[in-house]
Amino acid sequence: xxxxxxxxxxxxxxxxxxxxxxxxxxxxxxxxxxxxxxxxxxxxxxxxxxxxxxxxxxxxxxxxxxxxxxxxxxxxxxxxxxxxxxxxxxxxxxxxxxxxxxxxxxxxxxxxx
Amino acid sequence: xxxxxxxxxxxxxxxxxxxxxxxxxxxxxxxxxxxxxxxxxxxxxxxxxxxxxxxxxxxxxxxxxxxxxxxxxxxxxxxxxxxxxxxxxxxxxxxxxxxxxxxxxxxxxxxxx
Numbered sequence: 001x002x003x004x005x006x007x008x009x010x011x012x013x014x015x016x017x018x019x020x021x022x023x024x025x026x027x028x029x030x031x032x033x034x035x036x037x038x039x040x041x042x043x044x045x046x047x048x049x050x051x052x053x054x055x056x057x058x059x060x061x062x063x064x065x066x067x068x069x070x071x072x073x074x075x076x077x078x079x080x081x082x083x084x085x086x087x088x089x090x091x092x093x094x095x096x097x098x099x100x101x102x103x104x105x106x107x108x109x110x111x112x113x
Numbered sequence: 114x115x116x117x118x119x120x121x122x123x124x125x126x127x128x129x130x131x132x133x134x135x136x137x138x139x140x141x142x143x144x145x146x147x148x149x150x151x152x153x154x155x156x157x158x159x160x161x162x163x164x165x166x167x168x169x170x171x172x173x174x175x176x177x178x179x180x181x182x183x184x185x186x187x188x189x190x191x192x193x194x195x196x197x198x199x200x201x202x203x204x205x206x207x208x209x210x211x212x213x214x215x216x217x218x219x220x221x222x223x224x225x226x
Contacts (some may be wrong), residue, residue: 002156033213043203043216056213090156101147102214108149 003027006091006105008039014113018079021108025072031055032074033094033102034066038087049074050096081112115140115206119217127225132176132191134220136204139185145207146187147214148178152200160202163187174198199224 003026004072015017025032026113033047045058049068060066063081078085086111092102117149138144144224145164149157161172168180172196187204204217 002158035216042218045213045215048213058213069215071128092157101159101162103160106150106154106156 002103002105004091004093004103004105006108008108010109012113013081014110015081015083017081021076021089023091023105025075026103029093029095030072031094032068033078033095035086035090035092037090044112083112086110086112115208115215117204117206117217118202119220121220122218123221125196125223125225129193130196132194134189134202136187136217137185138187138206140206140208142208146180147205148189149203149204149205150200156189157203181226194224196224198222
C-alpha cells in the first residue's frame, strides 16, 4: 500500500460530460502529481502541485484542470470529455519534488462512451 | 529537455534466467534515474533509484541497475527470474531543478515456466 488514495476506482461517463477525480496523498507529502496512462500515449505527466500551488505543467489539455486544497488533497477535473480521454489517471505524491521518489495511487480508470 | 528510451516493449525470459531490461536516457544535466514496476490493476511501485554516488544501485525484489554515464544507460537486471516478476517496468528520469518525472514507454516482462 503506497498510502496514496484515489477515488473513484472506475468511472464510466458519456462524451461531453464532466468528471472529478480525487486524490489523497501520503501523510506528510506536500507534492501531488497527476499522470495519464493510455495505450497509445504511455504515461504522460499532466500537472504538479506543491503545497497548494501549481509547480509544473505537462501535457494537460485546456479542458482539464486541477487544484490542491489546504488539506493537501487534490482534484483533477476533466470536462467536455471525448472518447480519447479514456485512460487510467494516476495520482502520485512525494515529500517535496520529483527528485524524491513518487508514490503512486492505484489509479482511476475513466471510460468515455 | 529530458527523455527516456526503453528498448523492447516486450521481453520474455525463462524462470531462473537472467532478466535484462534496457533503458537509455537523454539529459542535459546530471540525471536522477528511477525504475518503477506496475503489476496488473495497480499503480507504479518504485524498484530503485539513482541520484548520486555509487553507480550500481540495488533495489527491491533482487533487482539492480547500473548507471553508465558514458553510455547514457541505466539498464535493469536480475540474476534469476521468478514468476512473480511478470509485470510492466518503467524507466524514468528527472533533472535537478525539473521536478517532474519523464517516463519511458515501458517494457512488459513475461516469465516462461
